[in-house]
Amino acid sequence: MKVFVCIKQVPDTETKIKIGPDASSIDLTGIKWVINPYDEYAIEEAVKYREANVGTQVFVLSAGPLKRISESLRTALAMGADEGIAINAPENLDSYSTARALAEVIRAEDGAGLIFTGKLAIDDNASSVSQMLAEFLGLPHATVVSKFTASPEGVTVERDIEGGAKEIIKLTPPAVIGANKGLNTPRYASLPGIMKAKKKVLKEIEFASLNISASEIKVRYSQFHLPTEKPPVKILTGDSQHQVSALVQLLRDEAKVL
Amino acid sequence: MSKVFVFAEHKNGALRRGAMELLQAAQKSGNTVVGMAVGTGADKAAVEMGHHGAKEVHIIKDSSLDAYNPEIYAAALSLVLDRVQPQILLASATSTAKDLFPKIAARLKTGIVSDCTELNISGDNVTVKKPLYSEKTFATASFENSPLKIVLMRANQLPVVAADISKAAALIEHALTKPDLKTIVKEIVKGTSEKLDLTEATIIVSGGRGLKEAGNFKLLNDLADVLGATVGASRAVVDSGWVSHSMQVGQTGKTVAPTLYIAVGISGAIQHLAGMSGSKVIVAINNDPGAPIFQKATYGIVGDLFDVIPKLTEEFKKVLKH
Ligand SMILES: Cc1cc2nc3c(=O)[nH]c(=O)nc-3n(C[C@H](O)[C@H](O)[C@H](O)COP(=O)(O)OP(=O)(O)OC[C@H]3O[C@@H](n4cnc5c(N)ncnc54)[C@H](O)[C@@H]3O)c2cc1C
Numbered sequence: 352m353k354v355f356v357c358i359k360q361v362p363d364t365e366t367k368i369k370i371g372p373d374a375s376s377i378d379l380t381g382i383k384w385v386i387n388p389y390d391e392y393a394i395e396e397a398v399k400y401r402e403a404n405v406g407t408q409v410f411v412l413s414a415g416p417l418k419r420i421s422e423s424l425r426t427a428l429a430m431g432a433d434e435g436i437a438i439n440a441p442e443n444l445d446s447y448s449t450a451r452a453l454a455e456v457i458r459a460e461d462g463a464g465l466i467f468t469g470k471l472a473i474d475d476n477a478s479s480v481s482q483m484l485a486e487f488l489g490l491p492h493a494t495v496v497s498k499f500t501a502s503p504e505g506v507t508v509e510r511d512i513e514g515g516a517k518e519i520i521k522l523t524p525p526a527v528i529g530a531n532k533g534l535n536t537p538r539y540a541s542l543p544g545i546m547k548a549k550k551k552v553l554k555e556i557e558f559a560s561l562n563i564s565a566s567e568i569k570v571r572y573s574q575f576h577l578p579t580e581k582p583p584v585k586i587l588t589g590d591s592q593h594q595v596s597a598l599v600q601l602l603r604d605e606a607k608v609l
Numbered sequence: 610m611s612k613v614f615v616f617a618e619h620k621n622g623a624l625r626r627g628a629m630e631l632l633q634a635a636q637k638s639g640n641t642v643v644g645m646a647v648g649t650g651a652d653k654a655a656v657e658m659g660h661h662g663a664k665e666v667h668i669i670k671d672s673s674l675d676a677y678n679p680e681i682y683a684a685a686l687s688l689v690l691d692r693v694q695p696q697i698l699l700a701s702a703t704s705t706a707k708d709l710f711p712k713i714a715a716r717l718k719t720g721i722v723s724d725c726t727e728l729n730i731s732g733d734n735v736t737v738k739k740p741l742y743s744e745k746t747f748a749t750a751s752f753e754n755s756p757l758k759i760v761l762m763r764a765n766q767l768p769v770v771a772a773d774i775s776k777a778a779a780l781i782e783h784a785l786t787k788p789d790l791k792t793i794v795k796e797i798v799k800g801t802s803e804k805l806d807l808t809e810a811t812i813i814v815s816g817g818r819g820l821k822e823a824g825n826f827k828l829l830n831d832l833a834d835v836l837g838a839t840v841g842a843s844r845a846v847v848d849s850g851w852v853s854h855s856m857q858v859g860q861t862g863k864t865v866a867p868t869l870y871i872a873v874g875i876s877g878a879i880q881h882l883a884g885m886s887g888s889k890v891i892v893a894i895n896n897d898p899g900a901p902i903f904q905k906a907t908y909g910i911v912g913d914l915f916d917v918i919p920k921l922t923e924e925f926k927k928v929l930k931h
């Protein structure tokens with residue numbers, strides 16, 4: 352059975368973000384790129400599944416500029432995925448066309464038994480690609496998944512919802528599973544893993560060859576800007592009784608939030 | 610005139626705040642506001658939606674919609690959207706909406722922008738402000754090739770004025786034909802908190818490692834009770850097992866935007882700031898004047914939380930009584 356993991360490469364959170372020259376994107380120079388943290392849970396779950404089910408093959412798939420995404424794909428291969436597929440695509444592809452591209456490639460590989468993704472990508476916070484991919488492939492999905500079990504009867508997941516509640520959901524596979532924190536503890540790429548990864552297949556596919564038309568781009572970002580500077584903090588002085596009375600008064604009379 | 614469609618969530622018939630925000634914003638845009646509510650209590654919610662500006666509300670009272678199931682919800686939405694043919698769809702970015710509407714967008718071959726903080730509607734044109742890169746940047750998002758423009762707004766971003774009970778919506782009820790299901794929700798395990806979810810709360814009191822041990826969260830619970838606030842936490846204390854992950858605020862937790870965020874014994878690491886810097890007013894209470902949280906805060910108290918918090922709770926009690 353083929354298991355697919357979709358991973359996105361995103362700027363590391365610690366990276367300072369600057370705006371590009373015409374404000375139509377961020378400035379990409381000097382960014383440190385990493386695998387989207389939720390996608391690491393997706394990789395780990397797929398590899399765990401393969402370890403428990405002989406005859407499984409894990410394909411890791413990413414869309415983006417070839418050179419940089421290849422690095423993340425190699426990392427995923429070093430964590431234990433069997434084969435990589437890089438879809439060489441422009442920067443800032445929107446969720447819709449990304450999901451269309453992923454769906455086309457998975458279909459061309461004769462479909463998946465299971466697909467793991469992250470619940471969201473921390474760059475665009477879209478939480479969209481997993482569900483769109485499922486819909487394009489006609490598959491059920493569950494997102495924000497913190498527990499996954501597969502048995503001959505199907506797949507059961509726990510999905511985290513509001514207020515700390517959880518839904519226990521049974522899915523008929525193939526299905527798309529969007530990983531949340533808590534699903535597992537992703538392993539580090541070991542040195543032998545890194546060595547092995549160098550010999551694994553990393554296939555390259557051109558986005559342009561997938562017959563996705565220009566009308567399948569649905570959302571465009573413009574006017575990038577940094578958050579407006581906050582005025583400096585007002586530090587309240589005096590003993591603690593004075594501090595709290597001053598604070599409560601400011602919250603009520605100045606900030607008007609009570 | 611365009612039709613703006615608002616998918617409204619409710620709790621046993623009581624509209625959630627996010628839905629009120631969107632109904633009112635839709636009405637202000639001068640377009641025709643069409644609403645939808647589902648599940649037990651949808652009829653009651655629909656009346657309230659009329660008060661907030663909906664001209665027409667579509668309801669499906671089927672109890673199979675009481676709990677969220679993506680396939681059943683998608684069938685319900687497809688049915689009503691096909692009938693109404695709106696140009697714009699608004700929903701609050703709840704856990705249901707975030708899961709459901711990308712599926713709807715794919716089905717209708719149209720665009721969606723999730724987690725927006727500003728909304729501009731002009732005729733059938735919509736642009737939104739969208740935080741990117743963990744709140745470190747903002748951009749304007751606009752739609753192309755989208756017969757239906759779907760916007761999921763973060764809660765607490767738009768004003769809500771009192772309902773106008775003289776206004777009423779026409780109710781249109783539909784019956785649901787359930788699709789063949791590949792998804793079955795077997796059980797819902799209740800959370801520990803009866804309070805508003807962090808993503809909807811207007812006041813949040815969050816605690817970090819400065820609290821020293823799990824039991825000291827009681828100090829924050831007491832403060833939150835007085836304020837009607839929801840309690841949040843940093844990752845450090847979630848990882849230590851003091852509180853559940855559902856309470857975590859930040860890059861790998863929840864993104865929140867309350868009107869008041871009180872950070873207690875939290876240093877203000879960049880990953881924590883990523884989840885709360887959209888808050889309107891931030892209060893930091895920390896004994897280290899160099900803690901980075903003070904750079905994001907509106908008001909700061911440099912002091913020992915064990916001394917400050919009980920006094921603050923008492924002070925709020927006094928003031929809020931009047
Ligand atoms: C990939 C990644 C994702 C992450 N995601 C998140 C996330 O989603 N959310 C998150 O919060 N973190 C996240 N982190 C962790 C983050 O980097 C910090 O480690 C964490 O936020 C620190 O939590 P803290 O502020 O409670 O603890 P600390 O940094 O230890 O701060 C404790 C603070 O309490 C103060 N203090 C101590 N005693 C007192 C007292 N008596 N009175 C008043 N103040 C006192 C101290 O001065 C200090 O500032 C992430 C990290 C990584 C690498």
Ligand SMILES: Nc1ncnc2c1ncn2[C@@H]1O[C@H](COP(=O)(O)O)[C@@H](O)[C@H]1O
Pocket residue numbers: 357358359360387389390393412413414415446449453467468469470471472473475476477478479480481
């Ligand atoms: N360019 C991409 N390539 C591969 N997978 C992606 C890509 N973008 C998003 N995904 C997957 O979809 C998930 C949700 O992303 P998003 O909808 O952007 O929040 C991510 O965690 C990835 O698993």
